[in-house]
Amino acid sequence: MNLEGKVAQLTVLHVQPEDAGRYSCSTGEEKTCAELRVKPLPVTFKRELVLLEVKEGDGGVFCCEISKPGAPVEWKKGRTSLKPGDKYEMKQEGPFTKLIINSVEESDAGKYTCKTKDSQSTAELSVRGSPPSFKMPLVSQEETEGNSVVLRCELNKPASCEGKERPVRFLQDLKNVQVQEGNAVTLSCEVSKVSQVQWSRGATLLTPGGEKHLMKQSGSTLELHIRKSQPEDSGSYSCVCGEARTTATVIITAIPVTFKQKLKNQEAVEEGAVTLRCELSKAGVPVEWRRDAQLLKEGEKYLMKQEGRIAEMQIRNLKLTDLGEYSCSVGTAVTSADIKVREIPVTFKEELEDVEVKEGDSGAFCCQISKPGAPVDWRKGRVVLKPGYKYEMKQEGRLTKLIINNMEESDAGKYTCKTKDSQSTAELTVRAPPITFKTKLRAQQVEEENSVTLSCELSKPGLTVEWRKDQELLKNDFKYQIKNRNSSMELTIKNSQLQDSGLYSCSYGDTKTSANITITPIPLSFKMGLKNQEAPEGGNVSLRCELSRAGVPVQWWKAEDQLQQGGRYQMTLRGKTAEMHIRNVQPEDVGEYSCVFGEQKTMAEVTAASVFFEKELESQAVMEGKPVLLSCQVSSANVPVTWKKDNVVLEEEGRYIVKKNGPTHTLEIKKLLLEDAGEYCCISRGKKTSAKIIVRERVRVVSELQGITVTAGEDAVFECELTHADVSEGVWWLGQSPLQRNEMNQMTVRGRQQRLVLTMTTPDETGIVAFVIGEEKTSARLLVVPKATVLFEEKPKDVVIMEGESATLSCMISDFTSPLTWTRNHIPLRDGEKYEIRKEGKINLLIIRDVDPLDTGTYCCDTGDDQSSAKLTVTELLLSSKRNYRVWRLRREDQPLCTVSCLNLESDSMDEEQAATERQQKV
Template identity: 30%
Template sequence: MISLPYSNLINAGAVLTLVVSCISLSIIIPINVIADTAVTFTIPLKETQTVEGDAVTLECQLSKPDLKVAWLKDGSEITPSEQVHITTDGTWQRLTLPHTVLDDEAEYAVQFNDQITKATLWVEEAPVRITVPLPQTTTILEGDTTTLQAEVSKEGAETAWFKDDLEILPDVDEKFDIAIDGAKHSLTIRDATIDDEAEYTIEVGTESSTGALLVDEVEASFVVPLRDQIVKEENDVTLECQLSKPNQAVKWYKNDTEVVPTEDVEVIAEGTIHKLVLKNAKPEDAAQYSVRLGAVTTEADLTVEEGAVKFIMPLQETSALEHQMVTMECQLSRPDQDVKWLKNGEEIKPDDIHEVSVDGTFHRLTLKDTAVDDEAEYTVTLGDDNTSAKLFIEEIPLQFIVPLSETTVEEKQSVKLDVKVNKNNVVLNWFKDGTPLEAGERIEVTVEGCAHTLKIHSAVLTDDGQYMVTAGIAVTEAPLHVTEIPTEFINPLEDQQCTEFQDATFSLQLNKPNKKVSWFYDELEITPNEKYEVSSEDFSYTLKINDAQMTDAGKITAKVDDISCSADFIVNELDVLIIVPPKDITCSEKELVTFSCELNKPNVDVTWSHNDKPLEHGNVFEMRVEKKMRYLTIFSAQLDLSGTYTVTAKDKSASAKLTVDGKYQSFNKYDFF
């Protein structure tokens, strides 16, 4: 027999090869070796059901630990990823899907050599939910476009939109546009009208969300006003304007007299366009014409030209420095002619800056204080003829002529920071410590000509800082110092008194809000609880003592910063009252009898007596106390226990009679005491 060491056994699957090595001979002998123990699945995979989106784990157990297995899905090997986690824990093999999808439904298998276990994973589709509903109310102006949006729990979900109870079909009505962006579903409503005001609903599955759309009506206005016109005598002329809304009833006026249609006067309305057609114009047709819609109006002058007048000296291109006076002039071939001055096509109305003058055949426009926006093309019109020229304005640099100055203010006082620039009505920017300031409840910004003021009402400590004003590239800055005022009692504590069991309130008022006030009872600091309620609002601070007891009387003190105030708390004892007296009782002999009464407060000692003789607790009588109730029980009524029973609480008493029916028992009732 040949003896071989175990180290000479080489694993060759189910067959082991034995190598025998001798001094001069090598022999290879194939041997079949039976493994110590076959690997088996001690706990197979189990059929599992889950809901889409949930996490799920499939697991099985092998008879040996730390073995490498293959996981299969519908016969195909699974590769671990962020969506698939494969782990081994000793003999346990696990596959986890952290977020299941419908495609995860399949037959899963675990294979080790020729051993395999299989089970089916069923994935139930999750219902689609509305995760972000429509806004409850959306308000827009008539003519605006708005979008209503909701978000659902699943991308690609089918939804339906409704206006009130009627489904919206964008293919039928071009006013609406339905869009889907992942899980976001939106409905766009174009050019809203009053008829679009309704409740809009989105439905997905069994869920829905509804929001109201409110459309504020916009008053009609003239988007294209009447324009002055000049017409030659006997020619037709049309005055025309346009409103922002169609189907509006307007009235035409000639020099404040309503126009009545005739053969030569035609009034036309075409949607938003309104026209007045004057046929065969006559000199008497020259007037100011206006169109009125309620309080809204537009007007223009109609001139009926009698003859041709020419410009013999046109306007000339002119340049001026900002804030200078400049005059533009032209000359006509005939005096006493009415002309119009226009700036970039808009008629110039004389005012404090624009002065229009006529000197024979010369017509002049004088700008007394030029501004940058006066740079434009100026035109003089006369009938169909006109002359135009450019006016150029050279801007002067914006500068501070009065800069910011360092300022100090006491807390709660108002303060003004003033600057002046070299131009009127320009926009300045205010900053505090580099942060832009905006007007609000405490901060007021005013402009008066070239003077600009920042007013801070009721200054607080946080207003302290570096303030800066910018005007174009010009900058001025200075510090503002806010000095703190000491804390003071505006209304200190006052003595309070109340009756026992009532509530009492101590209040004080400081000159500052949001201060930490500490409350004390006879030098012992009070901790807020059910007994003591501490509150504050603005400048008022309050301590409420609930259900006052006689022991609560003492000195109440409030301390804040380094000041304090105190007041006495007096608790008056409540008089004892018997609010429900005992009632008369009739009973049979040997029956158990109980008298009861109710006091107006607890913790009060009472005494009971029978025919004015005090009673004691014992075998015959039992006396009990329950909160405000007092009880006297007679265990076995006897004939000689009949009589008057009286309960006494301090200086108050109440009585009731006991009547015992039955045979007289011969014993002394007081033998039981």
């Protein structure tokens, strides 16, 4: 249930027949009723009965599925209704219904029908009869010539002699037909003899006597006429006569629908209605209405109607937004028209009236227009007003208002409310109150050089005032800062002096407020005294103090001695700040310093900090021949340092480079020698920092690489020996390319030995192989010669051998070392229990042990460059020789099939169990 505006709606979901009845809607004393009728859905067959064939004496089941679970059905055989009992069982499970026929007899054969209220389904039961048999056979008899003899036998069932007539067949089949909608369709066929037939469409049996289908039979010619064909009549039609069937397809093409009368452009007045009308070429075809591309649905706005070929749509309560293109479509045919909506002119039913408001209050203009919700513009003079804090615009139905907040004199003037078609104007008058000072100036007294601020507040914001000292008009500049903050006025006098004392006033027109400002002199003193300082020897130090007044001359003293400007002393006076800088502080500069003016004095101590190392030397381990840099940093940039090695002073010469950069001191030693190892120190003012230099001996090559020559495909091995063990920084080179460790380039380190194995070499790898470690290098030449072609000097010969013996195939090749591959039926042979592969110089042997007829075949040998083959023939033993001969075939992991044979030549009386045990032991 929902309520949208004035519309109340009740929706009944998934309507059932029991939902039928009278429904009412009531509000207050009002009530409206309506009756709901529920038309039940027709019960149809979702799955039809199918032909059933059952053996005589067995049970048979017909099953079908209906569209409505639990709907009542009736079972018939021919025209006879069936009742449940011993013979027939009827079951219904949801949408499935069954007929079970028990103990089927030949008389049960026939057509069975399941019938609902709206449709029916029929199928045939065929019974396969059991053949007759003799319960009592004939008995042999002997009788005298001339007498009668009676032979008697008994069958298990009555028998009859019947003649089987020739089955009916179709002499002429149905033919496919395609016609246009509305035309009649005739399907015809011819049977071999006059018989009863059935017509069907798909799985639906057609019945005679309807308006749609007419069935005719003239002798052996059969016809089916379809009247006033429609596209939905398309489908597969069949004629069935006994076991014979003929089928044809009927296609009914629809007549394309067109518009005989198209939509016409229309123009209507706002809030009115307009009707669009068109005529189709065919009645009863549903259409779709659209506005632009949007599909329209019937409701309060759109009323759609279709009678015969006329389609109409009425658009009610027109608005300006309803204008646009409307279309009616059916299939691919479309007709469209434009709707224009004329706007109703908006006039004033009540005009604006003049308004008089006191400044600071709010005022409102109000008028009434003829069209509720019509847009209006508010203007002051020619300026369009926008809603905000100042202006509020409200519209309630026909009433529209303009509210002006916090009224000011500038708001006075003529205001207009303007619609699209007319306007109304009225005048606003603002009454201003007299200007007064809400807060007046106050007398103030401040100390010289401070700033002082005078402030007052007017009764009205945004006014401009005049500031004066006595009779002198003041202006905004570096001395005076004048500010207007709404109704608050401020005058700030910066860095006030004694001459700034006097009478100050603020005036607006005839309104004025005044106050006296008194500036008192500053007492002369030290605002900030000297502070004790500590400076590193050779560094700089600054003494600073601040006076209460600027420009006062001072004197600088050290103890009882007055200091003068110059040399290492630099004295400055900037405003109130007095400074003295002492450069390159020495131990004799330590003492008490003072700054004096008049009888005022401030003192501070200066001390010299001893030199120390801010950054110490660091020990290093460096390879022989490499440079090393020692670095340290002292606390003063001006103190000298001394470098020593094992307590021996170092001078800057040769390989020693001494440098200074501010407080940082460095010692660089180029191309380290083993004797450069030791303890190095840097000394300054009795302070010392030390570090050790460890010189590692350079890795050298003790045993050089040796050049080698290999045949393509072989491995090339290079080895060299170093002075140090387990060195992993070396690099192997082949030509101009460094080698990467992988399966083809195998690099190993064993103690001091470095080893490189190049696997599967090729002739294009011929070149220089080198090992590089630091500045050391050893190299040798690698020569890879192409591999010689291996040919057969003597090919294998065919062999004939007796079953159970060992066969040997041999051949001779041109190379002593090259391997040979033996295969049988393209499968490589491996050395094992069955096959032994042997090489003796150039001679290559394949020995096949304990052959049997299965080993017969062609065996091939391949050198890689040449191939040859030989045939092995195994002669089978005679049956007499196979006494106690057994063959076992065993599967092994390394061979698909292993054959083991045993031949027992002992006497036949040997115990079978003992023989089996021996066979297992041999296997």
